[in-house]
Amino acid sequence: MFVDRLIEEIRNKNNPSVIGLDPRIEEIPLYIREKNFNEYGINLRGVTGAIIEFNKKIIDSLYDIVPAVKPQAAFYERYGTEGFEAFKTTIEYAKSKGLIVIADAKRNDIGSTAEAYSNAYIGKTFIHKNINKTVFNADAVTVNPYFGYDGVRPFVEDCNNYDKGIFILVKTSNSSSGEFQDLQTDRGTFIYEEIALKVNEWGKDTVGKYGYSSIGAVVGATFPKQMEKLRSMLKRAFILVPGYGRQGGTAEDAAKAFLGDGLGAVVNSSRNVIYAWKSNIWGNKYTERNFTDAARAEAIRMKEDINRALRK
């Protein structure tokens, strides 16, 4: 079961973090860009050549110390068909290194359409007669619940059929997340709480041997009070925690997503790790020539930071 594999990887590496692979061409070391522009041209293929090279180097520097990576679909989709090829290559490469891959796609639609999305990310796509193929073949995908269960059910079914997971948006990390998510209902609940209750219901038949469900939730580290409330409400859901680091969430904030067993969450960091050589934290220690050392150092710093907060 997906959630069991995730937990075992977290325990093996003593690291409850996930690294976001969010490539922005303008942030990638110039020598990698120039090399690929020379090889493929100054075009989308050149861009995605650079992205693939960058991602592989980041993965090589991290796969033995982190349990999971989270490629953000938007940062591949932005580069068109070529970008999706890079997305696919990145997922395959990360899996070949033993990493769990969470495709951050936040897909959502009516049932028959949600099924097509689910097929693409965690299920299989019908080709002809008895031929079905995996497409992006991630281990898990993020899902927006706005359509209600119609739009979530196909993902839950693929989780059961193919041993995969989903993380459903409950309370997002961005500053305007409260506009709708924090509206209060006439029975005194917040919208994010109503969604948390549904996540419990939707995930109750997908619980693994450690007591957690493969139907997880997304709750931002940037809202520690809501996190505390949601952690107590989300009975079995594993929580994917964005917002640590660059967005302002601390290790102490993220720690509220965990339960007494030291489990229950994975904390994401993207830009702080993959572009760590530019970060003030490390002074002049790193340059674009040793960006993988910087990424590894930051991933270790993050792991220790979160584990320290969890011991408190």
Add this chain to the structure above:
Amino acid sequence: MFVDRLIEEIRNKNNPSVIGLDPRIEEIPLYIREKNFNEYGINLRGVTGAIIEFNKKIIDSLYDIVPAVKPQAAFYERYGTEGFEAFKTTIEYAKSKGLIVIADAKRNDIGSTAEAYSNAYIGKTFIHKNINKTVFNADAVTVNPYFGYDGVRPFVEDCNNYDKGIFILVKTSNSSSGEFQDLQTDRGTFIYEEIALKVNEWGKDTVGKYGYSSIGAVVGATFPKQMEKLRSMLKRAFILVPGYGRQGGTAEDAAKAFLGDGLGAVVNSSRNVIYAWKSNIWGNKYTERNFTDAARAEAIRMKEDINRALRK
């Protein structure tokens, strides 16, 4: 401005409908599938060869009578990188025939990520130095508002910068849409009404010469009471109306999305039109050999059905 072009196309063709291009390989005429499987192999490339051929024939049969088409991203994404190539080819072909293209992608994320999505669908993507490229280059895209304005702003900015439009999910057409969208707030409003109020606010600076905004809304024909309420609340938003036909909405239901000027909405139909040769409505009149005649006949029937309801 996007909404002005849409209105002018609707007027030119006297047809306020949009045809959903939602290709499912299993629904495409077998002879088209076999031809493409023979040419490219029984694989994703064979599938998307068939999809491109099918879509082009559908577009050829409709472009002079309908103002717009709406390819649903999921039905391309399901076929991976090859699927996105078909999505891109379909958009280009439709635009070359003068059709307005609404990419139905329902994208959503935090601001910096929403910007990447917006770049892909309606904006431009940075490549290098002063080189920026359009990627899918649709005329408009659908957006899920769950993140609040942070996640919508980049799309609004691209609408202003590139003369594009968005349609924001307000009340979706599926049967479980009420699970969250119909929750009532402590001030007596429904969640979909709260979103409608925000759509008004977000769209107030993007109003064209006919008084409508390029920042539109999605409201399903399957909920006519809510449609009536929302049409009165959504001051300037053009409404994209799914749910007509196969999903159960009637022309009278859809007509509630229009204002007294006969404008204010476009009604979508997907499967009923593109797979019309299979529909009971037409008896044995059509086969897969003349599926384009069936699609054209159904598109005309739909246009007349909606215009009849609008004259009431």
